[in-house]
Amino acid sequence: MSFDAIVRGRTSGGRLLFTTITALSLAIMYAPVLYLLLASLNPDAQLGLVPPSRYSLKWYFALLDDGRLAGALKESALVGLATAALATPIGLSAALAYRAMTRLRGVFLLVILSAMFVPGTIEGLGLSATLRVVGLAPSWVTIAIGHLLWTLPFAAVVSLIGLSAVRPSTIAAARDLGAGPIRAFVDITLPLMRTNLISSFVFAFLLSLNEQARAYYLAGRQNTLPLYMFGAMNSGASPTIYAFSGTIIVVSVAVVALVFAGLVGQQSRRPRQAPGKTSY
Amino acid sequence: MSSPAAIALDRVTKVYDKPVVSDISLEVPEGSFVTVLGPSGSGKSTILQMIGGFLQPTAGRILFAGTDMTALPPNKRPCNTIFQDLGLFPHMTVAENVAYGLKVRGVDPATRRKCTTEMLAIVALEGYERRRIHQLSGGQRQRVALARALVLDPAVLLLDEPLTGLDERLRQQLRGEISRLHRRLGATILAVTHNQDEALSLSDRIIVLRAGRIEQIGTPREVFERPANAFVARFVGFDAILKPERVDSGIADWHARVAGRDIRCEPPVSRDPAHDYVLVLRPERIRIADPKERSDLGPLTVISTAYKGRDVEVESRLVDGQALKFLISADPGVAVPASGSSIEIVWEPMKPLLLPDALVEP
Numbered sequence: 001m002s003f004d005a006i007v008r009g010r011t012s013g014g015r016l017l018f019t020t021i022t023a024l025s026l027a028i029m030y031a032p033v034l035y036l037l038l039a040s041l042n043p044d045a046q047l048g049l050v051p052p053s054r055y056s057l058k059w060y061f062a063l064l065d066d067g068r069l070a071g072a073l074k075e076s077a078l079v080g081l082a083t084a085a086l087a088t089p090i091g092l093s094a095a096l097a098y099r100a101m102t103r104l105r106g107v108f109l110l111v112i113l114s115a116m117f118v119p120g121t122i123e124g125l126g127l128s129a130t131l132r133v134v135g136l137a138p139s140w141v142t143i144a145i146g147h148l149l150w151t152l153p154f155a156a157v158v159s160l161i162g163l164s165a166v167r168p169s170t171i172a173a174a175r176d177l178g179a180g181p182i183r184a185f186v187d188i189t190l191p192l193m194r195t196n197l198i199s200s201f202v203f204a205f206l207l208s209l210n211e212q213a214r215a216y217y218l219a220g221r222q223n224t225l226p227l228y229m230f231g232a233m234n235s236g237a238s239p240t241i242y243a244f245s246g247t248i249i250v251v252s253v254a255v256v257a258l259v260f261a262g263l264v265g266q267q268s269r270r271p272r273q274a275p276g277k278t279s280y
Numbered sequence: 281m282s283s284p285a286a287i288a289l290d291r292v293t294k295v296y297d298k299p300v301v302s303d304i305s306l307e308v309p310e311g312s313f314v315t316v317l318g319p320s321g322s323g324k325s326t327i328l329q330m331i332g333g334f335l336q337p338t339a340g341r342i343l344f345a346g347t348d349m350t351a352l353p354p355n356k357r358p359c360n361t362i363f364q365d366l367g368l369f370p371h372m373t374v375a376e377n378v379a380y381g382l383k384v385r386g387v388d389p390a391t392r393r394k395c396t397t398e399m400l401a402i403v404a405l406e407g408y409e410r411r412r413i414h415q416l417s418g419g420q421r422q423r424v425a426l427a428r429a430l431v432l433d434p435a436v437l438l439l440d441e442p443l444t445g446l447d448e449r450l451r452q453q454l455r456g457e458i459s460r461l462h463r464r465l466g467a468t469i470l471a472v473t474h475n476q477d478e479a480l481s482l483s484d485r486i487i488v489l490r491a492g493r494i495e496q497i498g499t500p501r502e503v504f505e506r507p508a509n510a511f512v513a514r515f516v517g518f519d520a521i522l523k524p525e526r527v528d529s530g531i532a533d534w535h536a537r538v539a540g541r542d543i544r545c546e547p548p549v550s551r552d553p554a555h556d557y558v559l560v561l562r563p564e565r566i567r568i569a570d571p572k573e574r575s576d577l578g579p580l581t582v583i584s585t586a587y588k589g590r591d592v593e594v595e596s597r598l599v600d601g602q603a604l605k606f607l608i609s610a611d612p613g614v615a616v617p618a619s620g621s622s623i624e625i626v627w628e629p630m631k632p633l634l635l636p637d638a639l640v641e642p
Binding site: 167169170171172173174175176177178179180181183187188191192 | 333353354355361363368
């Protein structure tokens with residue numbers, strides 16, 4: 001049994017080894033999340049072994065009665081949707097600009113991507129001071145502005161990847177066949193980038209939903225979800241917090257899974273088209 | 281008065297960091313098939329892109345049927361391009377691809393359907409209407425691209441390396457297809473290619489390009505048999521090139537001296553005081569002389585031989601050190617000379633051409 005064969009997973013021993021490593025890595029990655037889910041069903045679980053009868057959804061039902069939580073949820077949804085709705089087209093514009101540029105492309109990309117690495121607290125503090133100078137009172141709008149700055153580089157990267165898959169010759173062909181620049185963009189570029197634009201929107205929404213450092217400085221009287229959680233944890237961990245974390249995990253996974261399934265479904269449906277659907 | 285050319289380039293120049301196309305003037309007559317032939321980097325794709333409207337010339341004018349359209353964008357020009365990678369729309373069906381130009385023009389759906397069906401029949405793709413591009417073979421994709429352009433009945437069809445990247449069988453099939461469409465539809469076609477066979481078999485007229493300048497314009501026969509200089513000669517297969525010690529003009533024939541031998545040559549068709557003359561020969565028309573036969577050139581020392589399927593390539597050296605490669609038949613009856621042996625060669629009844637030595641830039 002050669003070393004090479006083991007490394008390539010060609011022997012049963014090699015396969016077992018790699019399966020174990022993979023399983024362990026995944027377990028380590030997701031253990032904290034799963035533990036949180038467990039605790040949300042039974043807050044006592046964190047103290048040690050308990051009879052299974054004490055697992056219940058009662059803390060999830062308690063969430064529904066929590067008015068502050070409902071407010072935070074609404075705020076986060078509003079901020080997330082506004083952020084995603086703006087970050088997606090602006091990210092697309094950045095990608096288009098990058099493609100059109102002949103000089104300073106590298107600098108342009110670097111400037112966009114650098115925004116990913118600005119520490120959230122510093123950006124939040126700076127933005128909060130700046131917006132005060134401008135006279136903008138803290139509200140969901142100010143949070144959305146902060147989140148836009150945060151999500152833009154990600155949206156731009158997702159759009160850039162999508163755009164790089166659009167062959168320049170397809171756009172040239174559309175122009176050649178009589179389409180003006182806008183028509184070619186709408187008929188060719190946008191449909192070919194659809195998958196990436198949806199990803200860009202979802203990505204920006206989820207990033208905004210989980211962002212706390214910037215929101216901390218920019219929020220008005222109404223907290224977002226992470227801010228609410230942070231506050232609640234500081235005043236002692238309550239069972240509802242676990243239930244709430246559980247909700248976030250389940251919802252996030254569900255959204256990503258839905259989008260992914262939708263995209264995969266769309267891809268596999270593509271070749272087969274219903275009769276009569278051809279639009280000349 | 282003849283009608284103006286379908287396309288005319290009037291002293292067109294394109295400069296990036298340095299000139300890519302320099303002061304080119306050419307005409308594509310209505311209904312003709314013109315090919316721009318040149319190696320990569322000769323500026324032929326740049327010319328096509330300027331005609332298509334994708335690049336603006338630095339100087340000069342581009343006229344369609346006598347009208348200056350230099351400043352118009354691609355969508356306002358009466359020509360359509362078949363791009364080298366075709367540029368088919370992967371998110372549309374075959375029918376949607378073909379109908380796209382009509383749709384953009386605002387043609388009603390019934391007419392679009394009728395024209396698309398007709399055009400797909402012409403390129404032998406009936407029944408493929410609802411297929412996606414990724415479900416088609418390379419040859420079928422080429423035909424979709426042709427149909428998509430031809431359905432608009434363009435004044436001029438531009439082909440960018442139409443047969444490059446296809447296997448030999450497909451290339452021959454498509455070459456026939458393009459030729460048939462050209463005759464059937466009477467379309468004016470301008471193609472660019474680096475492939476001499478493609479140019480020879482398809483075109484009425486060939487424009488040989490090098491480094492952004494025209495080296496020769498002529499019919500395939502003219503270019504193939506009377507190349508203007510050594511560059512064109514090598515490009516169309518005159519690979520055997522000899523540098524003479526001196527050249528004497530004559531009335532019927534000219535005489536050149538190579539390695540001490542006097543060689544009768546065709547008088548040069550073009551004279552170019554910037555260059556010396558070279559002798560060019562088709563390597564497949566040279567054979568090894570019988571011992572009793574009067575030879576045209578020799579002695580040569582055989583350096584090596586290489587089997588090439590139909591031919592055997594012989595690499596040899598003259599007494600003055602010049603190398604000469606030529607091809608002999610690979611038939612079993614023809615003896616292949618041993619490396620190191622001394623031979624004499626014959627090329628009668630062909631006479632070498634005397635051409636300006638334009639292999640290097642003046």
